[in-house]
């Protein structure tokens with residue numbers, strides 16, 4: 042089994058630990074990841090926010106390269122995943138628009154690629170197979186699984202799990218021996234694309250999510266998006282200062298916890314790159 | 327105008343050209359919106375915007391281009407697709423917001439949230455230059471353009487110390503292709 046791997050800009054910088062732990066976990070599961078050569082940025086929110094055609098042309102170049110590799114694409118970043126998946130769907134639904142982009146850019150995409158998030162890839166592996174790799178069950182860990190906005194929406198495009206009350210990440214956590222908490226903010230948006238330009242809004246949205254996770258009895262948050270993870274992890278002191286509440290919840294990538302449970306070397310999981318240290322909640326594991 | 331209804335906020339012109347333009351660019355049937363407010367109820371930024379998402383669709387239906395295009399709402403929209411997911415009339419409002427932003431830039435209308443627009447422009451100029459985003463240069467450019475020089479400076483320093491911000495930009499090889507891709511963005 043092989044996937045064309047699209048790390049995206051974040052996994053090369055702010056989310057290095059997501060890149061490291063994704064590679065380590067897929068290797069353990071016997072799935073080869075082959076990085077898309079010379080991949081370019083998907084345009085993230087800014088691409089489609091400013092131009093419909095630019096927002097499609099950027100990810101289409103990556104899809105075309107993946108198509109020439111003859112592999113489906115794994116995109117761990119939720120924002121990249123959403124852009125690639127949307128471009129793929131639009132290419133199929135609007136051939137005239139695809140044609141116009143091809144004429145302008147020379148990019149030829151035939152629609153022969155499936156774009157997967159890590160959650161979709163793990164659900165294809167199956168909970169039993171994941172459980173079979175567990176050497177150190179995550180007993181006592183009570184994660185709040187945070188899916189955020191772009192992993193599952195819009196449902197017509199993503200066609201996976203439930204957009205309002207998803208369970209695919211909870212299923213992975215259960216397979217690892219953790220007890221995910223039931224909570225209402227699984228798919229609330231953290232406002233990440235406003236992180237630099239309107240940080241007051243982001244601090245409020247981040248507070249709502251963190252406070253709800255805490256109230257729901259979680260002792261950590263699990264994310265599958267570098268923008269969500271960065272927002273929730275790095276802004277906790279701002280949230281605590283503004284709202285006068287102690288939060289102190291480590292925010293880990295789903296792949297870091299899988300790596301822990303699989304007994305992979307800590308050095309491959311980048312746990313030391315997290316702002317809020319997970320050492321205490323992972324102490325017994 | 328004989329058939330215009332004036333109020334302190336609205337002048338209803340009955341002109342459908344604007345609605346048609348936005349429907350075409352977004353591929354959405356805005357006429358089908360029946361103002362239930364579901365989009366607004368779930369929107370993470372509506373609480374702080376000048377008009378709400380359902381007011382956006384209503385103003386488009388009424389041909390009130392200026393009120394919509396200068397609003398802060400179209401720039402605060404983060405594209406989270408909550409509205410798109412929940413609309414009972416299947417209006418993909420996130421796509422409508424994209425179209426409105428694009429038209430407001432083409433018409434040279436000042437952004438209702440200048441820093442948000444500056445951020446998007448800084449981000450895209452980084453992609454245009456190198457094919458990828460190098461955070462330190464992108465943030466530097468944003469800060470210079472927006473003159474928002476000192477916010478989050480400690481956060482940036484902490485991330486740097488954690489080795490989370492790459493010092494050297496990473497460039498793709500085929501930057502000619504990037505030039506062609508950026509030609510698809512029509513500014514007028």
Ligand code: SF4
Pocket residue numbers: 358359360361362363364365366379380383412413414415416417419
């Ligand atoms: S949810 Fe849909 S129908 Fe309801 S107000 Fe919003 S756009 Fe209109």
Ligand code: SF4
Pocket residue numbers: 365368369370371372379402403404405406407408409410419420423
């Ligand atoms: S996509 Fe935009 S308008 Fe719709 S809910 Fe999200 S932020 Fe609000």
